[in-house]
Amino acid sequence: MIDSSTEHRTPAEGRLRVVVVGAGAMGGEWIRMLARSPHAEAVGVVDLDVPLAASTAASAGLADVEVGSSVAEVAERAGAAAVINVTVPQAHRVVNEQALRAGLPVLCEKPLAPTIAEALRQVALADVTGELLMVSQSRRYFDHLAAFRDAVGALGPLATVNAQFFHADHEPGFREQMAHPLLVDMSIHHFDQLRYLTGDEPVAVRCSSWNPPWSWFAGDAAASAEFELASGARFVYAGSRCTPGLQTSWNADWRVYAERGAAFWDGDDVVRVDADGVGIDVPHGREGIEGSLEEFVTALRAGTTPQNEVRANVLSLAMVEAAIRSSERGGERVVLAELLEESLAQAIADERSDDVAALLTSWDSAADGIATPAWGSAPAPIASGGAR
Ligand SMILES: NC(=O)c1ccc[n+]([C@@H]2O[C@H](COP(=O)([O-])OP(=O)(O)OC[C@H]3O[C@@H](n4cnc5c(N)ncnc54)[C@H](O)[C@@H]3O)[C@@H](O)[C@H]2O)c1
Known part of the structure; x- marks a missing residue:
C-alpha cells in the first residue's frame, strides 16, 4: 500500500x-x-x-x-x-x-x-x-557478497553454510553493557547475510554463548550456533568479539558446501569457487x-x-532471539x-x-x-x- x-x-x-x-x-x-x-x-x-x-x-x-x-x-x-x-x-x-x-x-x-x-x-x-x-x-551491500551469492546460487542444493567471526573490538557504550553483545549487535548482520546469501529461511536453532574470562564486555561476547534451514541444510556459526589474533572480516568469513561444489568468501574481496562451470563475476554497486x-x-x-x-527483517531478528533463548536454556532446540x-x-x-x-x-x-x-x-x- x-x-x-x-x-x-x-x-x-x-x-x-x-x-x-x-x-x-x-x-x-x-x-x-x-x-x-x-x-x-x-x-x-x-x-x-x-x-x-x-x-x-x-x-x-x-x-x-x-x-x-x-x-x-x-x-x-x-x-x-x-x-x-x-x-x-x-x-x-x-x-x-x-x-x-x-x-x-x-x-x-x-x-x-x-x-x-x-x-x-x-x-x-x-x-x-x-x-x-x-x-x-x-x-547486505557488498560487491563481493553479491558475487559470492551468485556463485552459491549456481551450486545447487545446499549441505552446509559455515560462517566465523573473530574480532577484538573496543567500543565503550551500550555494547559493552548489553547481555549479548555478539548475538544482538553483531551476529544480526551475519544472520541477515545468511538469508540474503541463500534465500533459505531459518527454522530452528541450538546455541551456546559464553564470556571468555578476559572479556571486557559485561555480557556474552562469544557464541556458537547451529541453525536448521527450511531446505534441510544447516548454518553453522561461531563468533567472538574479544579474541585478538587471526581476525576475520567484520562480515565474517564464509564457506558454502553444496551438491555441485563449494564456495568461499573471506568477507572482504576474496571469493573462490570449487565447482565445474561456475565462475565469479564481481558487480560494482554502492556498498554499506x-x-x-x-x-x-x-x-x-x-x-x-x-x-x-x-x-522481511523480522526473521533475521528472530534468529538472534531464538539463539539467545537456546543458549539460556542450555542449548535446547528452539x-x-x-x-x-x-x-x-x-x-x-x-x-x-x-x-x-x-x-x-x-x-x-x-x-x-x-x-x-x-x-x-x-x-x-x-x-x-x-x-x-
Ligand atoms: N550498520 C552498521 O554497521 C552499524 C555500525 C555501528 C552502529 N550501528 C547501529 O547504529 C545505532 C547507533 O549506534 P551508535 O554506535 O551510534 O550508538 P551511540 O550510543 O554512539 O549513539 C546513539 C545516539 O542516540 C541518541 N539517542 C538515544 N535515544 C534517543 C532518542 N529517543 N531520541 C534521539 N536520540 C536518541 C543518544 O543520545 C546517542 O547520541 C545502533 O542501532 C547500532 O546497532 C550500525
Missing part, C-alpha cells in the same frame, strides 16, 4: 531531504556519508543531547541544518521528507513511531528492536500509517550504508518493496515459529495504541502478519550490483 501523503512528500528528483536521529558514532557516519550522497541530504539532526546534534552536524560541514530533540518538530522546521533512525536499539521503536505518525518514512539502523515483540508492533505500526519502514542491514540508502530512496520513488522492508507466536501475544499485551493493537489482534498468526510486505506495489528484484 502506498499512502498518498508519501507520494506527495517524496519528490521524484533531487536529493531526498532527511532528518538523522541519533548523533552518536554511527549517526556521525551517516551524516558524513549524506554530505556527499547523490540520493539524499541531511537537513536536520535530532538527539536527546542537542549540543551533540549541533556539533556532529558542524563537524560534517553542515552549518545550516536544523537541530533539536523532537523528530516531528525538527522535520517540520527542516521540510524533511524522511527520517534515518540511528539511535540506540532501545529507542528505535519510539523514534520510528514518532516519525511514521508524522507521515515520514523511516530507514532504521539494525537491530530493528531489542525483541521480536517490539518488531511485530512496528510491522503493524507501519501498516497502520501506510509509510515505508525499512531496516538498514548495510552488510550508501547501498542501503540508495535502495531506500529508490523504493520510495518507484513504489517498490525494498528487500529489508520491516516485515523453533522460530513457536517463538514468533509467543512474541505476537507479547506484542498485543504491550501495545498501547488502539489502532496498532487492533491490527495485531486481527492477524491469524505472527507468520500471517509478516507474510506480505505492507509497503510497495511490487517486490524489487534483488539484482547483482546497484540496489541489491
Whole structure:
C-alpha cells in the first residue's frame, strides 16, 4: 500500500531531504556519508543531547541544518521528507513511531528492536500509517557478497553454510553493557547475510554463548550456533568479539558446501569457487550504508518493496532471539515459529495504541502478519550490483 501523503512528500528528483536521529558514532557516519550522497541530504539532526546534534552536524560541514530533540518538530522546521533512525536499539521503536505518525518514512539502523515483540508492533505500526519502514542491514551491500551469492546460487542444493567471526573490538557504550553483545549487535548482520546469501529461511536453532574470562564486555561476547534451514541444510556459526589474533572480516568469513561444489568468501574481496562451470563475476554497486540508502530512496520513488522492508527483517531478528533463548536454556532446540507466536501475544499485551493493537489482534498468526510486505506495489528484484 502506498499512502498518498508519501507520494506527495517524496519528490521524484533531487536529493531526498532527511532528518538523522541519533548523533552518536554511527549517526556521525551517516551524516558524513549524506554530505556527499547523490540520493539524499541531511537537513536536520535530532538527539536527546542537542549540543551533540549541533556539533556532529558542524563537524560534517553542515552549518545550516536544523537541530533539536523532537523528530516531528525538527522535520517540520527542516521540510524533511524522511527520517534515518540511528539511535540506540532501545529507542528505535519510539523514534520510528514518532516519525511514521508524522507521515515520514523511516530507514532504521539494525537491530530493528531489542525483541521480536517490539518488531511485530512496528510491522503493524507501519501498516497502520501506510509509510515505508525499512531496516538498514548495510552488510547486505557488498560487491563481493553479491558475487559470492551468485556463485552459491549456481551450486545447487545446499549441505552446509559455515560462517566465523573473530574480532577484538573496543567500543565503550551500550555494547559493552548489553547481555549479548555478539548475538544482538553483531551476529544480526551475519544472520541477515545468511538469508540474503541463500534465500533459505531459518527454522530452528541450538546455541551456546559464553564470556571468555578476559572479556571486557559485561555480557556474552562469544557464541556458537547451529541453525536448521527450511531446505534441510544447516548454518553453522561461531563468533567472538574479544579474541585478538587471526581476525576475520567484520562480515565474517564464509564457506558454502553444496551438491555441485563449494564456495568461499573471506568477507572482504576474496571469493573462490570449487565447482565445474561456475565462475565469479564481481558487480560494482554502492556498498554499506550508501547501498542501503540508495535502495531506500529508490523504493520510495518507484513504489517498490525494498528487500529489508520491516516485515522481511523480522526473521533475521528472530534468529538472534531464538539463539539467545537456546543458549539460556542450555542449548535446547528452539523453533522460530513457536517463538514468533509467543512474541505476537507479547506484542498485543504491550501495545498501547488502539489502532496498532487492533491490527495485531486481527492477524491469524505472527507468520500471517509478516507474510506480505505492507509497503510497495511490487517486490524489487534483488539484482547483482546497484540496489541489491
Ligand atoms: N550498520 C552498521 O554497521 C552499524 C555500525 C555501528 C552502529 N550501528 C547501529 O547504529 C545505532 C547507533 O549506534 P551508535 O554506535 O551510534 O550508538 P551511540 O550510543 O554512539 O549513539 C546513539 C545516539 O542516540 C541518541 N539517542 C538515544 N535515544 C534517543 C532518542 N529517543 N531520541 C534521539 N536520540 C536518541 C543518544 O543520545 C546517542 O547520541 C545502533 O542501532 C547500532 O546497532 C550500525
